[in-house]
Amino acid sequence: MTNWKASGLSKDLPPANVMHADWQGVDLAVWRSASGRLSAWVDRCPHRGMRLSHGFVRGETLACIYHGWTYGVTGACTHIPAHPDMTPPATITATRFEVTERGGVIWIAAKDDPTAPPDIAGFQPLRSLTVQVGEQALLQALAADAPGLTEAEGGLRGTVQIAGLDTQICLMLQPKAQETTLHILCGAGAGPAQVSRWAESLRRQIEDRSAP
Ligand code: FES
Structure with missing residues (x-):
């Protein structure tokens, strides 16, 4: 059982x-430095709590948009604009999560997770799509609408008929309150444009059925 959760597509x-x-x-604020290094931190600036995901990346640092406190890839504060000659105390640091990439997916886990992210070899990342229903409702709808998909490590996998072709699909679910983002990966079968249209149609069906 993995604790890694799909949290976006690398692309x-x-x-x-x-x-x-x-x-x-x-x-969380997930950011990629200019050299490509990936970090995932609690989305809260240690100064006054501004969302770090509203900040901006400069080289190998992330700067908070509010007062410009700047953090290096270790999470440590490296620069405070109001005190440019001061070395920031080592206690000022962003709270880090484990983050890695595998198979074109960004995976995040709580710190020091000893497991590996799921192996999704054979699938290519296609796109992410947010459905306006909670995770359990989405799983129930998928069981009815795409019964060829079954639970697998990190999400659902299986065969779906798309444009008359048996198509290998992998869906990673990222729930958030009353909506769920699907990270869609496809294997052999229909092409990316056909899979994308299938996913949009599926979203409409599910949202229409769950509308009050
Ligand atoms: S809240 Fe981030 S620098 Fe002040």
Whole structure:
């Protein structure tokens, strides 16, 4: 049983960018330095709590948008603009989570997780899509609409008929309150455009059925 959760697709976080991710109800800032190094921190600046995901990446650092406190990839504060000659105390540090990439997916786990992220060899990352239903409702809907998908490490996998072709699909679920993001990966079968249209159609069906 893995504790790693799919939290985005690698291709959606290019170098020198930061994004927000929800990890088991914890808000995280996930960012990639200019050289490509990935970090995941609690989305709260140690200074006055501004979201770090609103900040900006400069080289190998992430700067908070509020007062410009700047943090290196270790999470330690390296620069306080209001006190440019001061070396920030070592106690000022962002709270880090484990983050890695495998199979084109960004995986996040609580710190010091000894397990490895799921192996998704044979699948190519396609896109992420947010469905406006909670995780349990989405799983129930998928069981009805895509019965060929069964639970596998980190998500659902199996065969779905798309454009008349048996198509290998892998779905990683990232829940957040009353919505769930699906990270979609595809294997042999229909092409990416057909799989993408299938996923959008599925989203419409599920949202329509769950509308009050
Ligand atoms: S809240 Fe981040 S620098 Fe002040």
